[in-house]
Amino acid sequence: MKCPICGSTGLKTTNSRSTKMGTQTWRRKECQKCHSSITTYEKADLSWLYIKNKSQSTSEKYNRSILTKSILLSFDDPELEAINIENVLDTIEQKIVSMHKTTLTKNELIKIVLNTLAPISANATIKYLANFGPNNNLRQINKLIKSI
Numbered sequence: 302m303k304c305p306i307c308g309s310t311g312l313k314t315t316n317s318r319s320t321k322m323g324t325q326t327w328r329r330k331e332c333q334k335c336h337s338s339i340t341t342y343e344k345a346d347l348s349w350l351y352i353k354n355k356s357q358s359t360s361e362k363y364n365r366s367i368l369t370k371s372i373l374l375s376f377d378d379p380e381l382e383a384i385n386i387e388n389v390l391d392t393i394e395q396k397i398v399s400m401h402k403t404t405l406t407k408n409e410l411i412k413i414v415l416n417t418l419a420p421i422s423a424n425a426t427i428k429y430l431a432n433f434g435p436n437n438n439l440r441q442i443n444k445l446i447k448s449i
């Protein structure tokens with residue numbers, strides 16, 4: 302990696318630590334030429350992860366942008382301005398990585414999304430469940446509304 306300030310390739314790592322439940326590495330680097338300090342974050346992409354659709358017994362590659370779109374649909378506009386969607390997705394991916402599985406069922410993924418959305422917005426949680434939850438989920442929605 303080049304120094305974003307002067308373009309030199311002489312970057313030296315001066316500090317690093319594991320963050321976000323061990324799923325990311327934070328590094329402080331110093332440019333040997335212009336002495337600027339730069340911070341980098343390293344995380345694994347989830348290209349190894351497959352989502353299994355039980356009813357059709359097919360699986361597809363996990364796709365962060367598809368998941369992002371489905372979550373964006375669940376928030377009302379004023380709420381969207383208040384949340385950091387990238388942070389929400391990072392939290393979901395941390396939970397996925399900490400499960401140490403290469404395949405998740407769609408229901409497992411939906412459960413992770415719902416658990417992540419619940420403390421952020423009751424409205425978005427209910428909308429996500431209504432849009433993407435398993436069929437016949439009226440009972441689940443009522444249970445969720447009661448628990449909030």
Ligand SMILES: [Zn+2]
Pocket residue numbers: 304305306307308309332333334335336337
């Ligand atoms: Zn530099």
